Amino acid sequence: MNIERLSLRDFRNYRAAEVCPGRGLNVLYGGNAEGKTNLLESLIVASSGRSTRAAHDRELIRWGADAYRVYVEVAGHTGAATIEVGADGAGGKVTRINGADKKAADLLALFSVVSFFPDDVYVVKGPPSLRRRMIDLTLSRTSRSYHYRLIEYYRILAQRNSLLRQWTDRRPPERLLAPWDEQLARAGAFIVRRRLEALGAMSDEAGRAYSRLSGGEALELRYEPSVGAEAADDEERIGERILAALRGARDEEMRRGVTTVGPHRDDVAFMIGGADARVFGSQGQQRTIVLAVKAAEVQFLESRTGDSPVLILATYSRSSTIVARIPL
């Protein structure tokens, strides 16, 4: 996968810009707040329909402008395509591929980007939701069915939580909860199974990359399901575990009015020499873990899609060292 051309209009601090990058390494240099990271951010937006640096699309619009647009011409093993994404201040969004209206899922499948921004260290030391998002985004780039199943799961979860909240002072009848339990278990088992597979596939490569970067330390990625699922479990068995866990959590869920088990409560552990780096890792170790995981993501996407993702390393001052040393 290569970007042939990138065009920006009223995006962040860019009024209008056009870049035709090389097919290998591209180096953006300049002082602070000149627009280097903004330019890289535009690629993230084009590859997923949203920015990880902005809470709202309107933050991406240049001050004084009404709307922004990002155009990216990409060429991969399946051919060439033109992506157009944008938004206006009133909440209107544009997502087009070759001029036709599309959804974010289509961007994820078409244009893979693996990125490392300084704040990504929070993937290790931050809340579990960031680690779930990391694995969900990677899987969504390799499988539309995963992306849509994830959306379905969270829709079922919202409806089940709504039911729980309606009955906070008394227990809802089983006949009302049971259908939601079964739907949640079915969609949840699909998600957990694929996360287990992906983490298993990425752990070895991340371990190799981490060992090279750290001078020999061992890293293991470990999926931590809230329902006790194991790597050997098939989807049916995981579904049974989720159902059993939901039934076992009835009293707590009645009290709290939320669903307390399922893939939305799962986590990923980063183990260094048997110690949990989320808690015990130094800042340097946590940063190196993220880079190692990114190396594993690159290989995972290549193996699953047959195409290389575009790699973004917004690494600032240490970029030369990192680029020179990081292995695949």
Add this chain to the structure above:
Amino acid sequence: MREMTAGIQSFITCAGANEAAAVSGNAVLFKVKGGEVARVDAPQ
């Protein structure tokens, strides 16, 4: 083993021209200033 950037299109940022020169090799260089970006032959 190969470097992370080998064989795939990649983008990195550097704070200044000196650092850009140190990592550039066969890279394509872009100077970014004030919301404008320009391709350059060598760090300036």
